[in-house]
Amino acid sequence: MNKTMMAALIAMGTLSAGMAQADTMWNGQSVYGRSVTADASTKVVDLASAKALNVTCGDVVTFVNGSQRFTWRFDTVSHRAVPLSKVAPASFGATQQVVYVSRNAMERS
Template identity: 40%
Template sequence: MRAAADDKFVIQMIAICWLRIARVPHVAPRRHCAGIGGAVIIKKELYMRSTRLIQVAIIFGMASASAMAADTFANGQSFYGQPAQQAAKARVVDVSTARHLNVAYGDTVTFRSEGKEFSWTFNGLDRRPVDLAKIAPAGFTGKSLNVYVAQNPLNRN
């Protein structure tokens, strides 16, 4: 959900910068081209155009960098929590029978599917659904399962 909002923002920023580039004429009108002054105007307009192109390139680069790490904080931690060691009191969920799952913030859940299992502690961002495919190890399951994380009790809003 957040990635889609970030992508929309980046697309809007690129469109704004591109419109600014399009407004800068690449050739000065003939009345300004007479003598040395006309050459200065053309150079200034080309400089403005190249500056806008550089701005668009920087914004596009930042967007692609944020898209690569869309599900992590700046310190490298996942938005959704962290892998956990399998504990005796962890909640066990069979992925093949569940359609969705509600968990409290900070809960540790062990997911099982076709003889494979992994544990996850949901202590990242609260009040948002987590797709199991984003946190599961590669090749865990092909089934889609949404995990809904409740609000962190320390958050008042």
């Protein structure tokens, strides 16, 4: 294998690794926020009855799906829509729900 081909393969591997890590920052933390303990929760959302999942950046939300629950603090990088499956534990069963994160009053425009 020549040097050009080897360099191309390395570049492709680096690019695909970067794409796989697009949901994490350089320090390994999620770009969507972080998991926290339930006692920090300011809001509880039961997925069985929730029509829209709207939160404000900085909100700590406990999500309930039947007997399962998890708590997440939304500190998103760009206040974008977050697929719940990106932050929920794999066993939680979040499929197509999306959480819409808006700016909080303390943030600059």
